[in-house]
Amino acid sequence: MSNQHPALPLIPLRNLVLFPGTVATVTVGRPRTSALIAQAKPGDLVVLGVQKDPETDTPTRADLHDIGTIARVRKIVESPKAGFRVVLEGMYRAQLGAISTDAPFLLIHSSDVQEVVPDDAYLLAEALGEEIVALVEETGGTFEYPLPVGAAPGLVADLVAATLGIELERRVEVLSELDVSARLRLVARLIGETKTKSELKHKIESEVRDELNRNHREVILRQQMRAIQKELGEDDADGEALDDLRQRLDDAELPPEARDVANRQLRRLETLGAGHAEYHVVRTYLETIADLPWSTSAETSDDLDGVAAVLDGDHYGLSDVKQRILEHMAVLELSGNPRGTILCLVGPPGVGKTSLGQSIADATGRPFVRISLGGVRDEAEIRGHRRTYIGSLPGRILAGLRKAGANNPVMLLDEVDKLGRGWAGDPEAALLEVLDPEQNATFTDHYLEVPFDLSKVLFICTANQLEEVSAPLRDRLEIIEVAGYTIEEKLNIARQHLVPKRLADHAIGEQGLSITDEGLRTVIADYTREAGVRQLNREITKICRGVALAVVRSKSTVQVEVDAEDVPVYLGKKKYFSELAARTSLPGVATGLAWTPVGGDILFIETSKMPGKGTLKITGQLGDVMQESAHAALTYVKSHALELGIDAEAFDQDVHIHVPAGGVPKDGPSAGVTMFTALTSLLSGHRVRHDTAMTGECSLRGHVLPVGGIKAKVLAAHRAGIKRVILPERNRRDLDDVPQSALDELEVIFASEMSQVLEAAIDWESVPVIPASPLPHSTTTPAA
Numbered sequence: 001m002s003n004q005h006p007a008l009p010l011i012p013l014r015n016l017v018l019f020p021g022t023v024a025t026v027t028v029g030r031p032r033t034s035a036l037i038a039q040a041k042p043g044d045l046v047v048l049g050v051q052k053d054p055e056t057d058t059p060t061r062a063d064l065h066d067i068g069t070i071a072r073v074r075k076i077v078e079s080p081k082a083g084f085r086v087v088l089e090g091m092y093r094a095q096l097g098a099i100s101t102d103a104p105f106l107l108i109h110s111s112d113v114q115e116v117v118p119d120d121a122y123l124l125a126e127a128l129g130e131e132i133v134a135l136v137e138e139t140g141g142t143f144e145y146p147l148p149v150g151a152a153p154g155l156v157a158d159l160v161a162a163t164l165g166i167e168l169e170r171r172v173e174v175l176s177e178l179d180v181s182a183r184l185r186l187v188a189r190l191i192g193e194t195k196t197k198s199e200l201k202h203k204i205e206s207e208v209r210d211e212l213n214r215n216h217r218e219v220i221l222r223q224q225m226r227a228i229q230k231e232l233g234e235d236d237a238d239g240e241a242l243d244d245l246r247q248r249l250d251d252a253e254l255p256p257e258a259r260d261v262a263n264r265q266l267r268r269l270e271t272l273g274a275g276h277a278e279y280h281v282v283r284t285y286l287e288t289i290a291d292l293p294w295s296t297s298a299e300t301s302d303d304l305d306g307v308a309a310v311l312d313g314d315h316y317g318l319s320d321v322k323q324r325i326l327e328h329m330a331v332l333e334l335s336g337n338p339r340g341t342i343l344c345l346v347g348p349p350g351v352g353k354t355s356l357g358q359s360i361a362d363a364t365g366r367p368f369v370r371i372s373l374g375g376v377r378d379e380a381e382i383r384g385h386r387r388t389y390i391g392s393l394p395g396r397i398l399a400g401l402r403k404a405g406a407n408n409p410v411m412l413l414d415e416v417d418k419l420g421r422g423w424a425g426d427p428e429a430a431l432l433e434v435l436d437p438e439q440n441a442t443f444t445d446h447y448l449e450v451p452f453d454l455s456k457v458l459f460i461c462t463a464n465q466l467e468e469v470s471a472p473l474r475d476r477l478e479i480i481e482v483a484g485y486t487i488e489e490k491l492n493i494a495r496q497h498l499v500p501k502r503l504a505d506h507a508i509g510e511q512g513l514s515i516t517d518e519g520l521r522t523v524i525a526d527y528t529r530e531a532g533v534r535q536l537n538r539e540i541t542k543i544c545r546g547v548a549l550a551v552v553r554s555k556s557t558v559q560v561e562v563d564a565e566d567v568p569v570y571l572g573k574k575k576y577f578s579e580l581a582a583r584t585s586l587p588g589v590a591t592g593l594a595w596t597p598v599g600g601d602i603l604f605i606e607t608s609k610m611p612g613k614g615t616l617k618i619t620g621q622l623g624d625v626m627q628e629s630a631h632a633a634l635t636y637v638k639s640h641a642l643e644l645g646i647d648a649e650a651f652d653q654d655v656h657i658h659v660p661a662g663g664v665p666k667d668g669p670s671a672g673v674t675m676f677t678a679l680t681s682l683l684s685g686h687r688v689r690h691d692t693a694m695t696g697e698c699s700l701r702g703h704v705l706p707v708g709g710i711k712a713k714v715l716a717a718h719r720a721g722i723k724r725v726i727l728p729e730r731n732r733r734d735l736d737d738v739p740q741s742a743l744d745e746l747e748v749i750f751a752s753e754m755s756q757v758l759e760a761a762i763d764w765e766s767v768p769v770i771p772a773s774p775l776p777h778s779t780t781t782p783a784a
Helices: 031-039 119-138 153-163 168-176 180-192 197-232 237-251 256-271 279-291 304-314 319-335 353-364 396-404 427-434 487-505 517-527 534-554 564-571 624-639 648-652 669-684 710-719 729-737 754-761
Strands: 008-013 023-028 045-050 067-079 083-100 107-112 342-346 368-372 410-414 458-463 478-481 513-515 560-562 589-596 599-610 616-619 654-658 692-694 724-728 747-751
Touching: 008 023, 008 031, 008 083, 023 031, 031 083, 045 083, 045 107, 045 168, 067 168, 153 168, 153 180, 168 180, 237 256, 237 279, 256 279, 304 319, 304 353, 319 342, 319 353, 319 478, 353 368, 353 410, 353 458, 368 396, 396 410, 487 513, 487 517, 487 534, 513 517, 513 534, 517 534, 517 564, 534 560, 534 564, 560 564, 589 669, 589 710, 599 669, 599 710, 616 624, 624 669, 654 669, 669 692, 669 754, 692 754, 710 724, 710 729, 724 729, 724 754, 729 747, 747 754
Parallel strands: 008 045, 342 458, 342 478, 368 410, 410 458, 513 560, 589 692, 616 654, 692 724, 724 747
Antiparallel strands: 008 107, 023 083, 045 067, 067 083, 083 107, 589 599, 599 654
16 A cells, blocks of 8 residues: 655646756746746755646646656746746656645646566666666667766666657556566667667767766765775775674564575665765665564563552552453563553543553553654554655554563553544554464564564553543453542542652652641542642642742741641632532532543532423533433423322423533433433422432433443542432442442442432422522523
8 A cells, every 4th residue: 555645735747857866957938837936945855747738837646647746946946037937856756636626836746656676587687787788889879978887777767768868658557667677678679769870879978977986986076985994994984884784684583584585685775876866765675674673672570569568658549450461461571472462441531541551651661662652643653654655653552662672561542542543544543463362473564574473562552531442452451440549539639659659759848748638538528629639749748839939038947737727728719519408409400420531520500490382402512312301300200290299380480491611512321310300309399318319210200220431430429528329220330449448438229210209319308499590581691
């Protein structure tokens, strides 16, 4: 498959074909091309396309031949009478794509084309190249200087074809021929068809000599330089470099296929001079092969207890992840099969997903490689660039292994859900082979073009939203959810990790600053509302900065103890308040539990009624699913009005359902139970208990259906100070993932029918409250 280039400027040629390796001067006169050259500078790349009809002034893609030339601008000369003259150097062939006319000049997409030179046909191609020289001599032409030593057969064909006085169609035919052997035969036939010997002799002696003279002189001078160095007894630096490279390839213990490729390229490198255009390309390729850890593995620790101790010391909680790592090591120790494991940690920010990779590497003794994938849009970032590109490099996977120096590192693919898609391909699709244990033993990078075994790598992916990852990629991952921490877990993390690290960063010892448990609880409850501990870390850092300022100003040792009442001195006013009792003081308001990409959260569903004709109004940027839940809830309440003690006249009024935070889109079935409860509370006049939150989907018949994200939602309820949680009966098993410390402080009620939810959530013993009617002429001014 060819690689697509970014759009490059297009210069349409009327009666000229510029072959790779040749130089030509082009006179520019058309307005679009003149606009291009006016902005161009030496070194810029352009695409040269040959017109099928030279008389066409504004060619389209259909007016151009399929194969063109990528050329570099060498010189631009502006003439007052003749416009611009541009010296162009042909670089390589390209397949032409679509033309864009949005810019002042034409832009065109192009892609690489691969010349066909089979290994068994290489000698034949060289022989045909010699045959071309012989044919030139037979027809009366002479070469004052020979072709460049070691010139590629394809280059020989292009240089000779460029000197022949042949028609434009024949030149296009030579340019379009990608089989080098067939191209050489075609050029040989064209030489034989040349009409007059004098024309051929003139072309050979002038244009070919001028084109090849420079390269020939360079070869002669280099040979003379080597002879002089040999006479002076100086070391041959190139020879030493090749010997060193050969030794590095021997030490790399390459697999047979890679060894064959390396030997073939090494023999090719020996025939190329250091001044050859491809010399450094081949040498860089061989150095990359030599640097990769084909058979080098890091020694890993077999002490499971020691590994467990390291993991526990670096991270508090995360028992599921730690257990999975220990299981993997146990299987590796028993079987000896280093089969790769692909874990994916999914959870909100700040829960320790990324830092866990370093801890696993430290615990197991493996090198650690972190690859950030956020915003990556180019497939070549994963699979590498083909060597036909100037400045091509391997992809990030092989680059990470090269840096690690071992073929069994811990490789963390961070933010895998934030991969993008661009014109250069889909990098997420490129990860399918990397993260498939059945395929990654033969992973092939575009730059390397030799299979590399990734089966020994311990891959760990991180993501915030699993829904953003494609289904084929999810199928290759072992998902471990990291929902968040309870208040007690945050307290322990702050005490064991965050506070000591921040004190060390700010050069404040434990004697200089101490934060009491109540002080930390105040910071957690009043200044942070998150699933992880990232904001908590920032608030602790802010306290440390305040103490550091006091130490510098006093110019003496300061001992500070921060208790609950001292926290506002350093952090300012409280940021978060408990609104449960105030929000649910009137009928028609219920507290629901929701899942967000940054963890669980609580939301209030508010309802109100007003004079009208019984219509339902829904606001708060609710998606289709939530709107359908609202309509289903109203239908259920109407059909069970008698059982719920609701007067039929109540349904003659308009009902308004609103979910605050209207700037945030919301959707999903989890709010169904909460909407049912809020409407029942509104129309019956009985309040919903302020200490109760709920989640679950509800059917039109009143059946409570299970939902996802139970752990994150329960932890959100615990953080918000809620005491009672109503969950679907079929989610009972999901409580196994919730920390016991949170369950000890919550009353969990399971319901399979809506009647059970209403019985537990609504305070039926309270006196019904009828909200006051709006004033006759009251008006409401919307907020700006």
